[in-house]
Amino acid sequence: MKSTRESRREGRWFYFFISPWLIGFIVFALFPVLASLYYSFTEYDIIHAPEFIGFGNYNELFHDEQFWNSVKVTLKYTFISVPLTLFLSLVFAMLINQKIPFRGIFRTAMYFPSMISGVSMALLWFWVFNPQAGLFNYGLSLFGIDPIHWFLDEKYAMWALIIMSFWGLGGGMLIFLAGLQGVPAHLLEAAKLDGAGRLRTFWNVTFPLISPVFLFQLIIGLIESFQVFTQAYTITQGGPNYSTWFYVYNIYINAFKNFRYGYASAMSWILLIAVTVITFVIMKLSNRYVYYEGGRER
Amino acid sequence: MSEVALAKQQPVRRKKTKIEFASIVGFLILLIVTIAMIMPLGFMLSTSLKTTKEMLVFPPTVIPKHFAWDNFKELFVNEEIKFGRQYLNSIIVAIATVIGTVFSSSFVAFGFARYKAKGSQFLFVLVLSTLMLPYPAIMIPQFLLFTKLGLHDSLLPLILPSFFASAYMIFLLKQFFTSIPNELYDAGRIDGCKEIRLYWNLTLPLSGPVIATVAIFSFIWSWNDLLAPVLYLDSQENFTLPIGMAAMLSSKFRIAPWNLMMAASLLSVLPIIVLFSIAQRRFVQGIVLTGIK
Known part of the structure; x- marks a missing residue:
């Protein structure tokens, strides 16, 4: 047992060392979260003092077509891009986890592109999808498909962004690969001896073992795709005809172009609630389905 | 820290039989996907060295006819x-x-x-x-x-x-x-x-x-x-x-x-x-x- 004096001394050092984070947390996280809650109940344009309007902003949001459109756009992107990316990165991880030549090269070539994100990636893909001279339409032309006006056509702009998102699946693939390599070989051998086929072995042995990784990737993927901004800002400016008017882009326009900080704060808070609820729900559901090694306290 | 898992990627151990059919299919899929992943990078490199006239040529040229190093200077x-x-x-x-x-x-x-x-x-x-x-x-x-x-x-x-x-x-x-x-x-x-x-x-x-x-x-x-x-x-x-x-x-x-x-x-x-x-x-x-x- 430690003496009281010693543990008090230890406590002082603890708070001494974590103080940078504690200050940063209060100034750059806690205060902004509370302040944006306050602003969300006000009309605020930075020049005049915030004016309290109760639930006025939330009420307006409810009838705001642009807001609902941004929700729709973001959910559409999320529900298509996230599951597909997750699925593909798992499949490629499993392919690379086989006994095949050049595994190292495949692995590197798959995950290097995921390091190139942001504007460089957006510009590159804007050019790849160029209707006249882009690589993508050239590829399609080899199959006799007419040029598609990707980012100029509201039917295709979103799909172009979804295709772009696959380029970043290497990071997820790498995480799955690490998970797959943690699956004990003797379990796979045992399944094989028991006469289980590939699919059965995957479904009953491998997948349960990597399900925590899967879950984590799912949560991170959802949270990231709720926050898509770069593509909308760089490539589409929300168009054509608002078909890529993402949620965070909508916040940005309302706050920093229309100077409606209160209104935008209300949207920020809705985003915060959405992220919290989704994380919580997935964690809850996962308690039932996800296998954690060493069992779980109940 | 699991340095072990991060060290050499160990393939799942299997009996040393002949290469399986599924592995060949997997290899081919990986080959195609990898090429598709790398191609945009090649396109970036090749376009960066093209003249304004050549960059708009369709189908795109792979290697620029004339290396426009001036693009980098221009920046x-x-x-x-x-x-x-x-x-x-x-x-x-x-x-x-x-x-x-x-x-x-x-x-x-x-x-x-x-x-x-x-x-x-x-x-x-x-x-x-x-x-x-x-x-x-x-x-x-x-x-x-x-x-x-x-x-x-x-x-x-x-x-x-x-x-x-x-x-x-x-x-x-x-x-x-x-x-x-x-x-x-x-x-x-x-x-x-x-x-x-x-x-x-x-x-x-x-x-x-x-x-x-x-x-x-x-x-x-x-x-x-x-x-x-x-x-x-x-x-x-x-x-x-x-x-x-x-x-x-x-x-x-x-x-x-x-x-x-x-x-x-x-x-x-x-x-x-x-x-x-x-x-x-x-x-x-x-x-x-x-x-x-």
Whole structure:
């Protein structure tokens, strides 16, 4: 047992060392979260003092077509891009986890592109999808498909962004690969001896073992795709005809172009609630389905 | 830290029979997908060296007929782009962010790894919960705060927060620090080491690889960040690369200068390529341990 004096001394050092984070947390996280809650109940344009309007902003949001459109756009992107990316990165991880030549090269070539994100990636893909001279339409032309006006056509702009998102699946693939390599070989051998086929072995042995990784990737993927901004800002400016008017882009326009900080704060808070609820729900559901090694306290 | 899992990628052990049919199919799929993943990079490289006339030729030429090295020169000479200045800004922000993140996060992680106190567990849960906190949810008050401090259109709002530790990095470093044997610290104490020296002279020198990982990832995040710079920076000479490059699209060129933009993109991914080729292991480790790309 430690003496009281010693543990008090230890406590002082603890708070001494974590103080940078504690200050940063209060100034750059806690205060902004509370302040944006306050602003969300006000009309605020930075020049005049915030004016309290109760639930006025939330009420307006409810009838705001642009807001609902941004929700729709973001959910559409999320529900298509996230599951597909997750699925593909798992499949490629499993392919690379086989006994095949050049595994190292495949692995590197798959995950290097995921390091190139942001504007460089957006510009590159804007050019790849160029209707006249882009690589993508050239590829399609080899199959006799007419040029598609990707980012100029509201039917295709979103799909172009979804295709772009696959380029970043290497990071997820790498995480799955690490998970797959943690699956004990003797379990796979045992399944094989028991006469289980590939699919059965995957479904009953491998997948349960990597399900925590899967879950984590799912949560991170959802949270990231709720926050898509770069593509909308760089490539589409929300168009054509608002078909890529993402949620965070909508916040940005309302706050920093229309100077409606209160209104935008209300949207920020809705985003915060959405992220919290989704994380919580997935964690809850996962308690039932996800296998954690060493069992779980109940 | 599971160095073992990160070392050589061991294939799942199978009996040494002939190569299976499924493996061949898998190999072919991987080959096609890998080529598809690499092709846009080749397209970027090839376009960056084309003349304005050649870049619009359809079908695109693979190797430029005439290597237009001038594209790269143009980026730095053209007064309307200010590429050199913006490159420098990005380097300043990224390096300052790396320094801030490495020192503050390792300092805090040391506290979480080595000391227990009332509330220490709760505070660590709080650290983890901020991992989920979306930046757009807090950006407006942060923006108003920095604007009131008179820091609008300056690089400081992009740098300052990094000196107050990043949750991901605290998490990553704490995992590593916890694995350092207690005996080392006891020995250090007996030799009369003060707590700060235990951090500075004992923990940091032992943590080279994990600190390299932290440095690489904070560099890349800062280097690629667009949203925060867009909020704070107004004048072209204060832009970081991402805004500067996005602005090239909407600038006064008659034809969108795709060759220049690809040259700019290439130069902007250059530091990442360099880091990647000298420290590939650290990339893999960072991705696998944090689960963040």
